Amino acid sequence: MANFHTHITVAAVASVSVSIVLAGAGIINPSFAILLCALGTLGGILPDIDSDHSTSIKIIFHCFAVGLAFLVTFAMLAHYSILISLVVWFGVYFAVLFVIQPIFKQFTVHRGSIHSIPMAIFVGCLSSSFCFYFWSYGARESWLAGIFVTFGFMVHLILDELYSVDLSNAHIKRSFGTACKVYSQHFVIPFAILYGLLSASFFVVPHYTVLKDEIFTLKNYHKIEARLLPSRIKIA
Template identity: 45%
Template structure:
């Protein structure tokens, strides 16, 4: 199994190249590119959310807590249009962080086992669709670019997660001794069929999220146009 730094660094590099490519093609702006890079990097750590390793678990949940704080503050200030006082600006993030760390995290640790449901394609698809839906809800749903960015956000989480699972499978093959470790096949799997309840719940959730997902026609059309992509714009004269 690949270690924490390998997962993070590989996801950062590949999703960074991906967001830079989309930026060069004119599909997104710089702010969107940075967000996609951030989401892809989180996706690269996502399957280890069920890890028994304190470093992985602490890092992932701290990132989730930070993201949750930003989402809550964004919702309060833009959707509810409420002016927040200095004291509330301190209390609200602390409450959200405390909720994530002392309520959500213990529940998640209780219902998951390492390399279980979270190390599956089903979990990654669910996470990607959830990201797409949350991003879609937080932006103007009448804006075509909002739908495109929502799908890209989910896509980058999925990409980061796939990188993680593939790395784990690659590290399950010992090339020096030409043998396959016992962990081979436990990372990259369709679903955790040993836990039928979680698998069934995930499938139902995925179907529901697909039903209410943003429109795809305009997104596919926009992302099919690469006529503006420039590999390099430097002109060297000697």
């Protein structure tokens, strides 16, 4: 399988490329393009969160701990003193790292249900909902954020599958098929839970109509087509 450096590099390059295309076509503004690059890169390391000793799990849980601590603290700041808010911030931060993370490690297996296509869709829906309800983004921006997380996630899965094919010795490794999967008989209960969570997430995501009315439209396609290639230089 590809290592951490390869995953984060390829996900970053892919996310930067797509976000520049969208920004260049005027579909998104440059500042939002930077956020999408970050989300796509983060999605590119998310699948390895189920590996107990990977760099991904350390980065992701530290980011999650900081983000959750700020969300809880800012919600309390108007009602409690600064000192209590500081205690709450550090309490949430350390609880995530030393309570939630060990529990997560205990109940996850590398290349299990997390390394799958339904999980890629679920984290995208989760990201869209988070942006919509907590960051107060509009439905269009929230869906784009979720799409980029899913995009980075899928880049990771595809890379793992590509690295499962040894072209030099012309054979397929045993790990082939364990990344881009929709189900595994070895993880029946985790996949049942995952599909349940995915189904539930469809009831809280932003409006679906935005996808066909504002994102995946012929108008946006024509904008990209018009700006993708250099115009011919007219010589007088």
